[in-house]
Amino acid sequence: xxxxxxxxxxxxxxxxxxxxxxxxxxxxxxxxxxxxxxxxxxxxxxxxxxxxxxxxxxxxxxxxxxxxxxxxxxxxxxxxxxxxxxxxxxxxxxxxxxxxxxxxxxxxxxxxxxxxxxxxxxxxxxxxxxxxxxxxxxxxxxxxxxxxxxxxxxxxxxxxxxxxxxxxxxxxxxxxxxxxxxxxxxxxxxxxxxxxxxxxxxxxxxxxxxxxxxxxxxxxxxxxxxxx
Amino acid sequence: xxxxxxxxxxxxxxxxxxxxxxxxxxxxxxxxxxxxxxxxxxxxxxxxxxxxxxxxxxxxxxxxxxxxxxxxxxxxxxxxxxxxxxxxxxxxxxxxxxxxxxxxxxxxxxxxxxxxxxxxxxxxxxxxxxxxxxxxxxxxxxxxxxxxxxxxxxxxxxxxxxxxxxxxxxxxxxxxxxxxxxxxxxxxxxxxxxxxxxxxxxxxxxxxxxxxxxxxxxxxxxxxxxxx
DNA sequence: TTAATTCTATTTGTATTACAATTAGATTAA
DNA sequence: TTAATCTAATTGTAATACAAATAGAATTAA
Numbered sequence: 001x002x003x004x005x006x007x008x009x010x011x012x013x014x015x016x017x018x019x020x021x022x023x024x025x026x027x028x029x030x031x032x033x034x035x036x037x038x039x040x041x042x043x044x045x046x047x048x049x050x051x052x053x054x055x056x057x058x059x060x061x062x063x064x065x066x067x068x069x070x071x072x073x074x075x076x077x078x079x080x081x082x083x084x085x086x087x088x089x090x091x092x093x094x095x096x097x098x099x100x101x102x103x104x105x106x107x108x109x110x111x112x113x114x115x116x117x118x119x120x121x122x123x124x125x126x127x128x129x130x131x132x133x134x135x136x137x138x139x140x141x142x143x144x145x146x147x148x149x150x151x152x153x154x155x156x157x158x159x160x161x162x163x164x165x166x167x168x169x170x171x172x173x174x175x176x177x178x179x180x181x182x183x184x185x186x187x188x189x190x191x192x193x194x195x196x197x198x199x200x201x202x203x204x205x206x207x208x209x210x211x212x213x214x215x216x217x218x219x220x221x222x223x224x225x226x227x228x
Numbered sequence: 229x230x231x232x233x234x235x236x237x238x239x240x241x242x243x244x245x246x247x248x249x250x251x252x253x254x255x256x257x258x259x260x261x262x263x264x265x266x267x268x269x270x271x272x273x274x275x276x277x278x279x280x281x282x283x284x285x286x287x288x289x290x291x292x293x294x295x296x297x298x299x300x301x302x303x304x305x306x307x308x309x310x311x312x313x314x315x316x317x318x319x320x321x322x323x324x325x326x327x328x329x330x331x332x333x334x335x336x337x338x339x340x341x342x343x344x345x346x347x348x349x350x351x352x353x354x355x356x357x358x359x360x361x362x363x364x365x366x367x368x369x370x371x372x373x374x375x376x377x378x379x380x381x382x383x384x385x386x387x388x389x390x391x392x393x394x395x396x397x398x399x400x401x402x403x404x405x406x407x408x409x410x411x412x413x414x415x416x417x418x419x420x421x422x423x424x425x426x427x428x429x430x431x432x433x434x435x436x437x438x439x440x441x442x443x444x445x446x447x448x449x450x451x452x453x454x455x456x
Numbered sequence: 457t458t459a460a461t462t463c464t465a466t467t468t469g470t471a472t473t474a475c476a477a478t479t480a481g482a483t484t485a486a
Numbered sequence: 487t488t489a490a491t492c493t494a495a496t497t498g499t500a501a502t503a504c505a506a507a508t509a510g511a512a513t514t515a516a
Contacts, residue, residue, distance in 0.1 A: 017498065019291060030324060043467060054500040056284050059469090060291040063247060067292035068320055075468045076508040085324065089317035092296055096258060096313065097392060106346060107393040113345060114338025117444070164325060165335040169397060212440060216345070245469065271496060282471040287498090303497045304479040 018053050022061035025051060027070065030081060041071065041079040067092075085164045090172040101180055105226055108173040109219040112154065113212055115170065116199065118161045120211040123203045127160040131203070135196050138189065146189055151178055153196055157203075180226055188225075195221065246281050250289035253279060255298065258309060269299065269307040295320075313392045318400040329408055333454055336401040337447040340382065341440055343398065344427065346389045348439040351431045355388040359431070363424050366417065374417055379406055381424055385431075408454055416453075423449065 026047075029035045041047070048058050062079060065071045069086020073079045097103055119127075134153040138146040151174060158170045195218035202210035254275075257263045269275065276286050290307060293299045297314020301307045325331055347355075362381040366374040379402060386398045423446035430438035 019498085023295070027320070027323065031326070045467085055502090056287070057499065059284070060288055060498095062468095063288040064291050064295035067251070067296055068317055070320075070324070073468065074508085075506070076466065078467065085321055089296055089321070092255070092298075093313055093317070093396060094393070095255065096298070098259070100392070103391045103393045106389070106391050107397075110339060110342025110346065110389075110394055112342070113440075114341040117341060118334060118338060161334070161338075163331045163334050164328070165322070165331045165401075166338055168321060169335075173393075208444070209441070212341075213437070216436070247469085273496085284472090285470065288469095290497095301497065302479090303477070304495065306496065 018057045019060035019064065022047075022051055022053055022058060023064050026061065026065060030070075035081060037081050037083045039081050041081065043078060085168040087168050087171045090169055091175070094172050094176050098176070102227060104173065104176050104180065105223055108170075108177050109223060111166065111170050111173060112157070112219060113215055115158050115161055115166060116203070116211045116215040117208045118163070119157045120203050120206050120208040122160060122162070123206055124160070127156060128200070128204055130156050131196075131200050135193060135200060138193050138196070141189075146192070147178065147181060150192060150196075157199075184225055191221065192218075246285045247288035247292065250275075250279055250281055250286060251292050254289065254293060258298070263309060265309050265311045267309050269309065271306060313396040315396045315399040318397055319403075322400050322404050326404070330455060332401065332404050332408065333451055336398075336405050337451060339394065339398050339401060340385070340447060341443055343386050343389055343394060344431070344439045344443040345436045346391075347385045348431050348434050348436040350388060350390070351434055352388070355384060356428070356432055358384050359424075359428050363421060363428065366421055366424070369417075374420070375406065375409060378420060378424075385427075412453055419449065420446075 026041070029041075030037070035041070042050070044055060044058050044062070048055055051058070062071065062073060066073055067088070069082055069088035071079050072082055094104060131153060134149045134156065137149045138153075141149065154174055155171075158167060158174070161167075195214070198214040199211060199218060202214045254269070257269075258265070263269070270278070272283060272286050272290070276283055279286070290299065290301060294301055295316070297310055297316035299307050300310050322332060359381060362377045362384065365377045366381075369377065382402055383399075386395060386402070389395075423442070426442040427439060427446060430442045
């Protein structure tokens with residue numbers, strides 16, 4: 001019924017399913033700032049009427065948006081736009097290549113080399129202190145239980161760049177890497193600490209090239225250990 | 229009906245919608261190599277019976293997988309697993325931050341700095357020749373119509389690393405960047421060519437650090453132009 | 457008054473059924 | 487052989503009904 005009116009406008013151009021069109025309309029609400037991250041969407045029934053589609057179509061669109069991490073549905077409560085860019089799709093992608101460890105390690109290294117370069121430009125005193133804390137905690141750790149602080153060191157660098165796009169990508173990669181690391185038997189705590197300190201110094205001096213170089217040395221070492 | 233049997237096994241653990249569980253089952257087909265990229269999935273009706281769920285649930289799962297670029301549905305034909313990691317979710321993510329040009333430019337730079345480093349390690353004669361071709365074509369281009377060859381230069385580097393994860397991320401970013409570039413008024417062809425040649429030389433010599441440095445100079449220049 | 461409990465109505469989650477639209481592949485005609 | 491047509495399989499859309507979960511209101515107990 002309402003479909004006819006819509007057809008008049010767009011039927012020549014589009015070659016998409018209704019669900020996909022609905023999906024785009026919802027995304028447009030965000031892009032056009034009519035709704036903001038965290039906002040609650042109207043209930044499905046209302047949106048159906050508003051856009052003139054059936055419930056299955058509306059639900060397919062919502063499911064799709066949810067799998068992209070753009071909205072979050074809660075039974076009986078409602079549907080909300082998520083607060084920030086989600087790493088959900090990235091994680092799914094990574095699970096598909098989880099047997100390709102080399103690709104994951106390379107991707108992680110690539111991203112971190114870029115990240116640390118920006119981090120050097122944007123470094124603040126607070127971030128430096130947080131980084132130093134992780135190094136101290138690693139030094140104080142017993143056995144080889146320093147993985148947590150190791151991960152934190154890298155996450156702090158990623159966070160310091162304050163870039164939602166990069167953030168979304170690196171989180172999933174670091175988590176994948178933790179799983180990969182878990183399989184390494186002989187860890188070398190002292191060497192890791194030494195590397196982290198070198199990176200820390202370069203960041204402290206705000207020297208992008210030096211930071212890159214230090215991170216390069218570190219990650220190449222990690223790569224060798226992981227890939228044997 | 230069949231749901232009961234399933235509940236006995238998993239109801240204590242899971243807290244997911246049926247559609248999400250179905251989604252995972254389908255992904256598992258890929259991970260466990262029961263089906264491969266490009267393969268055709270059984271029709272919806274068959275999968276419904278197989279997994280004991282209704283058609284809407286099955287369709288929601290499929291919609292979700294399609295929006296992640298994992299499957300591709302064709303009316304009347306069937307549903308196929310996609311051949312390679314899709315950049316679809318990345319593109320969607322980017323559209324959400326399309327107003328945050330700085331984030332996109334930074335992400336692109338970060339990734340390319342890492343990519344070019346690996347590219348230097350993996351460089352082949354064929355890739356070098358392809359890169360050189362784009363430089364020649366840029367030199368021969370009239371006016372400022374060299375954007376296409378500029379893009380190609382960067383894509384060839386990305387492709388040369390031969391990493392599906394990085395490939396999926398960089399494509400969307402480069403395309404976004406093309407749109408951003410289109411808004412720049414005064415372009416500097418000679419400078420771009422000079423930069424590309426420097427990168428080319430570093431790659432030819434297979435020197436990761438030098439390649440990084442050359443790309444760094446190039447992208448910082450691009451960033452300044454884009455962000456004014 | 458306050459806190460704990462129960463209830464209710466709203467919203468998402470799932471199922472069933474029916475039909476429409478598309479088009480690959482088979483069939484037929486030129 | 488080629489082109490046009492037809493058919494049947496598969497995805498696309500709709501309408502409807504009920505189930506499940508739970509936020510918030512209403513109630514009760516302390």
